[in-house]
Amino acid sequence: MTEPTKYALPVAVATLLALVPLTAPAADKMMEAINEYRELLADGNPSELVAAQGEELWKTRRGPKNATLEQCDLGLGPGVIKGASAQLPRFFKDTGKVQDLETRLMTCMETLQGIEPQAVIKAGWLKGERENMAALVAYVVTESNGHKVKVDLKHPAMKKMYDMGKLAFYYRAGPMDFSCATCHGDEGKRIRMQELPDLRTHEGAIAGWGSWPAYRVSNGQFWTMQHRLNDCYRQQRTAEPIYGSDVTIALSVYLAGKANGGKVVTPGIKR
Amino acid sequence: MKKISTLAALPVALLLALPAAHAADEDAYAEFKAMMDRSFKTTGIAPKHRMYQLDFQKACSQEKQPSKAEMARIEAEQMKTIRYPADGKYFGDWKQGEKIALDGRGLTWTDKTPLNNGGGCYNCHQLSHHEISYGTIGPSLLEYGKARGNTEEIIKYTWGKIYNAKAFNACSNMPRNGDAEILTEQQMKHLMAFLFDPASPVNKK
Numbered sequence: 001m002t003e004p005t006k007y008a009l010p011v012a013v014a015t016l017l018a019l020v021p022l023t024a025p026a027a028d029k030m031m032e033a034i035n036e037y038r039e040l041l042a043d044g045n046p047s048e049l050v051a052a053q054g055e056e057l058w059k060t061r062r063g064p065k066n067a068t069l070e071q072c073d074l075g076l077g078p079g080v081i082k083g084a085s086a087q088l089p090r091f092f093k094d095t096g097k098v099q100d101l102e103t104r105l106m107t108c109m110e111t112l113q114g115i116e117p118q119a120v121i122k123a124g125w126l127k128g129e130r131e132n133m134a135a136l137v138a139y140v141v142t143e144s145n146g147h148k149v150k151v152d153l154k155h156p157a158m159k160k161m162y163d164m165g166k167l168a169f170y171y172r173a174g175p176m177d178f179s180c181a182t183c184h185g186d187e188g189k190r191i192r193m194q195e196l197p198d199l200r201t202h203e204g205a206i207a208g209w210g211s212w213p214a215y216r217v218s219n220g221q222f223w224t225m226q227h228r229l230n231d232c233y234r235q236q237r238t239a240e241p242i243y244g245s246d247v248t249i250a251l252s253v254y255l256a257g258k259a260n261g262g263k264v265v266t267p268g269i270k271r
Numbered sequence: 272m273k274k275i276s277t278l279a280a281l282p283v284a285l286l287l288a289l290p291a292a293h294a295a296d297e298d299a300y301a302e303f304k305a306m307m308d309r310s311f312k313t314t315g316i317a318p319k320h321r322m323y324q325l326d327f328q329k330a331c332s333q334e335k336q337p338s339k340a341e342m343a344r345i346e347a348e349q350m351k352t353i354r355y356p357a358d359g360k361y362f363g364d365w366k367q368g369e370k371i372a373l374d375g376r377g378l379t380w381t382d383k384t385p386l387n388n389g390g391g392c393y394n395c396h397q398l399s400h401h402e403i404s405y406g407t408i409g410p411s412l413l414e415y416g417k418a419r420g421n422t423e424e425i426i427k428y429t430w431g432k433i434y435n436a437k438a439f440n441a442c443s444n445m446p447r448n449g450d451a452e453i454l455t456e457q458q459m460k461h462l463m464a465f466l467f468d469p470a471s472p473v474n475k476k
Contacts (some may be wrong), residue, residue, distance in 0.1 A: 049453075089365045160299075167303045172328040174321040175378050175453060176446040177437075179332060181410070190396045191406040237378045238311065245310035 047267035054139025063113030068228035086147035091157040103244040141266040165254025209255040214268030229251030317380035331442035345441035352450040361397035368465025399472035417474040
C-alpha cells in the first residue's frame with residue numbers, strides 16, 4: 001500500500017527528511033519542505049490513495065465467509081461510516097467491550113468475513129492483514145474529517161477506561177523511567193526540534209488525537225493510531241504493547257476524552 | 272541486585288499503595304495492574320518485566336508529585352546508588368562526549384543490544400554553542416563549566432546528577448544513566464569533559 005515510488009514528491013521530501021542530520025539549518029529546511037508540501041497537498045492528501053484502497057477492500061468479498069464489510073457496525077449502525085470514527089472509542093454491547101476503530105474493525109472482519117483477529121495482531125506493521133487494516137482505517141477516518149470528537153464518558157465502561165488511561169498516561173517504567181507525561185506533560189516542550197503536544201490539555205489532545213491517523217512525510221507511510229502509540233512506547237523504552245490491547249484502548253479513551261468537542265482533521269499529515 | 276529488585280518491585284509497590292487507598296480505589300488499581308500485565312509482551316531486548324515498577328517509579332506516576340517527605344526519602348535512597356569513579360578521574364575526551372550527547376539511540380525493542388547506548392542529552396538539553404537542534408524538557412546547559420567553575424563540589428554533583436538524577440529530584444524526567452546501566456562509567460567521563468572542558472563547544476564559542 002505504501003508505494004512511495006508512485007509519488008515522486010513525497011519521496012523527495014522523505015529522502016531529505018530521512019538523510020539530513022537535524023542541525024538547525026537542516027531543521028529549518030525540513031520545516032520549509034513540510035510547509036511547502038502541506039500547501040501542495042491542500043487539495044490532495046497522499047492518504048487518499050490509501051483510503052481508496054481501503055474503500056475497495058471494504059466492498060470486496062474476503063475471508064472464509066466470502067463477505068464484504070459493508071454491514072460492519074462502527075457504532076452508528078450497520079454500514080454507517082460518516083462521522084463514525086470521531087465517536088470512537090465506544091462501548092459495544094455485542095462484544096461487551098470498549099473498542100477503538102482498529103479493534104472494532106477486527107470484530108467486523110471476524111464476524112462478517114471469518115478473518116481471525118490473530119491474523120491482524122500477529123502481522124508486522126504495514127504487512128499482511130495489518131496493511132489491509134491501515135487501508136480500511138484510512139478510508140473510515142476520511143469520512144470523519146471535519147466532524148467533532150464525541151466520546152461518551154458517562155457510560156460506566158468508558159469512564160472506567162478513561163480512568164485507566166489516565167493511570168497509564170502517568171505510569172513510569174522501564175530503564176529510562178519515562179511515562180507519556182515525560183514527553184507530553186508540559187506546555188511548549190520539544191525533543192530536539194520536534195514539538196511535543198501537551199496531551200493533558202484539551203488543545204494539546206485535539207492537536208494530537210484529532211489529527212491521527214496520519215500520513216508521515218518522513219517515511220512516506222500511513223500510520224494508524226495503534227501504530228502511533230506503539231512507536232511512542234518504543235521511544236519510552238518500555239516493553240511492547242500488544243496490538244489492540246486494553247492499555248492502547250484506555251489511552252485512546254483518555255486522549256479522545258480530553259479532545260472531546262474539538263475538530264477532527266483526519267487523515268493528518270505529519271513529519 | 273538490580274535485577275532482583277526490579278522483579279520484586281511489583282508486589283512491594285502494591286503493598287505500599289494499600290494503607291492510604293480506599294477499598295474501591297484498591298480494586299480499581301488492581302484492575303489497572305491486571306490490564307497492564309496482559310497488555311504488554313517481550314520483544315527483542317525489551318522484556319515484559321520492564322513494565323514492573325520500582326518503588327520510586329510508582330510514587331512518581333501521578334499527576335501531582337508525592338509529598339516533600341516522600342521525595343526526600345526517595346532522594347536519600349537514590350543517593351546511595353551513586354558510584355564515583357574508582358580511579359578518582361572524572362574527565363575523558365570531550366569530543367567523544369559530544370557524540371554521546373548527540374546520540375539518542377538505545378534500549379528500544381528495535382535495538383540489537385542493550386549495550387552501546389547514546390546519552391540522548393540533546394533530546395532534552397541545549398549544550399553547545401553550535402548545535403541548535405536541542406530539546407527543552409531539561410534546562411539549558413550552555414556554558415555549563417564556564418558558569419559553574421570546577422570545584423570538587425560541582426564536579427561531584429554533576430557526576431551524581433548524570434549517574435542518578437533522582438538523587439537530587441525524586442521525580443526528575445532525566446534518566447538514571449549510571450544506576451540504570453544506560454551509560455558506562457567511561458561514557459559518563461566523556462560527557463563530564465564535554466560539560467567542563469574549556470575547549471569544549473559547551474564553553475567555547
